[in-house]
Amino acid sequence: MKILNVESIRKTFNDHAAVDNVSFALEEGQIFGLISPNGAGKTTTIRMIMNVIVPDSGQITVLGQPNNGNATNVIGYLPEERGMYRKMKVGELLLFLTKLKSMKSRGVKQQIDYWLNRLDIADWKQKKIEELSKGMQQKVQFIATILHKPKLLILDEPFGGLDPINANLIKDIIMELKQNGTTIIFSTHVMESAEKLCERIFLINKGKQVLHGALSDIKKQFGRQNVLLEYEGNDGFLKTSSYIKKFDNYGNYVEIQLANLADSQKLLAEAMAAVTIRKFEIKEPSLNDIFIETVNSKNREEADHE
């Protein structure tokens, strides 16, 4: 059974289509990357999944059921714009949120203690939210999102504002939940983390689906491969080489786009003659490259069209 099925949903605000004909379906235990430029329809899509707003057309089902009423009880949502009642104590707030998710009260307190310990904030249970640092507040909010053992987890920038240690702590928990069969929609602007975590990617731009599929397929589809070169010496050959289509010089290294992938060894030979090579790597395009290139070319297409 599909955990989530989104079928050609569409939503317009004042004649502007925020989301236009978007469809995707999620299987159990997948991590699904929902990525988009700012203001391109991501939040609207998530709000429709959460039944906060209703699509003008199309349909959304959660665990095979239309997502009205209590369907959202099986979803955990960590919004990007997140805040909590500042005057409430950590323990109380978590308890309150479990009630909003219609969680059975038995064992809830143990669950809360378990997660507070796991995220290393047990000492703060009796403190008010306003006394916590931003990072700690975010950990509390993360606990609130997963406490009711959701089947579907929607995480919007879960690592934003966290230091590397805490980000790693959260990442481990996300992976553990995935192992236990939780389906995760991971939404972010940070392509590196999407690339690390997601099996499938859905890129939405100006309300429309632009890319959709397994990350490896998308990379293959994208076709091109780059060469990463670290060197010492005179780099004049970069401008004259016939194998190079385009390059980006970052000072310590240069990223080269080949005119023809088969020529990589020829380029290596040419480079060896010109400079001392420290590193020569044939690199798949990063999600970051794919994102920038796809969004830019789409926008250009549309501009030409108009």
Next chain:
Amino acid sequence: MSKILAIIQREYVSRARTKGFIIGTLIFPLMIVMFLGGVFLFGVIFQPTTKSFVVIDQSTIVYPEFVNILSDTLKGGAPKYRFTEQKVGDEGLDAVMEQCQQQVRDKQIDGYLIIPPDIVESRTVKYSARNVSDFEEHQEIQQALSRIVGNYTLTQQGYPAEDIREALWENRISLVSAQVTAEGEVKKSGESSFALTYLLTYIMFLMMMIYGAMVTRSVIEEKSQRITETIISAVRPWQLMVGKIIGICALGLTQLIIVGIIFLMLLTYASPLLMNIGVTSPDVIEFAEQTHFTAQVFVFMIVFFILGFVLYSTLYAGLGAIVNSEDEGQQNQMPIVFIIIISFLIMFSVAKNPDTPMALWTSLIPLFTPIVMFARVAVSDPMLPSGSIVSIGIMLTFNALLILLIGRIYRVGILMYGKRPSLKEAIKWVRYK
């Protein structure tokens, strides 16, 4: 349902245990008691002192009897008035007046009376004093003069002094007011029932404003702290709104009931209490005895408080949803405050004449019902004024429709940040799918 309960509980508990609420709940009734106590205490502490007047009696028939009649003493035994007679000699009335005025200015006397030679015909006496606001003093002097002149006229016509005394002095009529009720009659004065009604509606008015504004603040807190998105992903917006209104209403009700019970007890034991602290003035005791705060009025107060609170705070919730900050909320709450104030102004005239068609119709307009209809109930107690039960039905219907309507604005507004929408835009939200 359990979700709404969780919200009600949170709204109630998180506020009920703040220091502000606990102190407020203790201080509010205390303030009322102190206010009422203060009014009575003023009567006890500020006993009037002897007042001295110069009487210029040109008729020669008034003075001896006048002094005789106004010979009451104050609580301490001192005379209430001290009169000195002043004859008009060769210097003329104007000079005497001049002299008296100087004495008033020098604070040797409080005032003077000029009784003209033709008082029997002219029936006018000039009363001049440093302070002419003592209503009771006016009446006493006026009555004494009227009696003296009446007495004189009748004596001149040959009636025996005995008969006159009996006819004029011992036939004083006093008006005892009572209200006809279903069971019989209740002794009650116009002043006391009006004063009580005014006080009770004022308490309701204050609480609706204070707690209504609390609803706005609560909505704005969720918006500005970005809490809405988290909550809305678990409950429907209308559940959040209704839970919020009920939670804060329950908070206000807690305070109202505490104040009401203290009030009930206070007024039941008011007269022995007053006598204990040394208040002997029969007027005050009578006033206290005739001020009835009955269980019926209390029940209606609670019912109309709940109905009114739901009405106004739904409007306040709508306001909170379309503004972005507390400042903006305060700047734009005028229309709601205006409605409450208008109903308070209508209440003044309706409380005096609760049975006119005008009173009935204004009290049936839902926006005014809570205060105006309650005022009619309180004044007419123990009878129920016409339309009182019907108005509850009207308000229930009106509130349900209002919640549906405002709920549609609320669900859009709480997720909107940035520019405040115009009223026209907000109304457009109602039609959003």
